[in-house]
Amino acid sequence: MxxxxxxxxxxxxxxxxxxxxxxxxxxxxxxxxxxxxxxxKEVFSNFIYLEGLANSFRIAAVTTFMVFLIALPMAFLYDAYEFPGKSLAHLAAMVPMILPPFVGALGFQQILGHYGVINTLLVSCGFARVDFLGGNGRFWSICFIEALHLYPILYLNLVSSLGNIDPSLREAARNLGAGVWRRFFRISLPLLKSGILAGGSIVLIWSFTELGTPLMFGYSRVTPVQILNGLT
Incomplete structure (x- = not known):
């Protein structure tokens, strides 16, 4: 004992x-x-660090907005309709979470890069190469790839929140003549605030601290890459 x-x-x-x-x-x-x-004081007095913070906030905000545009319709369709293969489609929506975002960045570069598939086709057809990923193209590519990777987080929160809504509320609205979209904006969306806040917060923080995707695109003026460069 x-x-x-x-x-x-x-x-x-x-x-x-x-x-x-x-x-x-x-x-x-x-x-x-x-x-x-x-x-x-050094961080907030250095223009390069401030630019990195601003770019990170821009990426986080745009990525979160893109995630919302992707996840909200998917969650609404999953909750509102029955169709063959619904469970399989729900599982397929989780696939982007399996691979890290920088893997998508590699694929994106293989397609839209200077020597990617599209530019190779353009050259073979007699056209000049197009720098799809130059300038603002890199910024939007980073946001898009991160959104494709992170939307399942918000999607799962929205599906859970929609499942907790009392069906009698929407049924009563339907009996009173409210259409699908009116029921969604007047009943479902206000009750989704907790799910949107929970999932959106995770996506915002994750995209702000994401290192791999900006690194793969050579987008060095963001805080995570600047921290890495400072450590190395």
């Missing part, structure tokens, strides 16, 4: 030490270093 108690106490100490060394201590170190007043 005493040995068992000693073993449990030792195990608890080891777990606590592990969590402290590999979870709490790194978090404390990063936060303490990040809240250094001189470092904060």
């Amino acid at each position: 005493i040995l068992r108690q000693l073993f449990r106490a030792l195990l608890a100490v080891l777990i606590a030490a592990f969590l402290f060394l590999f979870l709490l201590l790194p978090i404390y170190t990063v936060v303490a270093e990040g809240l250094n007043p001189s470092l904060i």
Whole structure:
């Protein structure tokens, strides 16, 4: 009995030490270093860092908006209609979560890059190459690829929120003559606020901190890439 108690106490100490060394201590170190007043002053007085922050916020905002445009219609169709292969379509909607976004960036470059498939076809037809990914093209490509990767997060939250709505509310609205879209905007959408907020917050933070996709496109004026360059 005493040995068992000693073993449990030792195990608890080891777990606590592990969590402290590999979870709490790194978090404390990063936060303490990040809240250094001189470092904060340097960040906000450096034009390059400010530009990186602005670009990261732009990518996060545009990506979140694109995710909303993709996920909301999909969730609405899944909840409102019955069709063959519905369960399979629901599973297929989760596929983008399997691969990291930078894999999509590689594929995008193979298609729209300077020596990609489309430019190769243009040259073979006698046309000049088009720099699809130059200038603002890189920004929109990054947002689009991140949106394709992250929309399942918001989609799952919306499907869950739609499933929790009392069907009698929409049935009563239908009996009163409200059409599909009016029922959606007057009943469903206001009740989706919690799902939109939860999923949208995750997407916003994820896209703001995404490193792989901007790195693959050589878009260095974003905060995650600047942090990586500072560490290396």
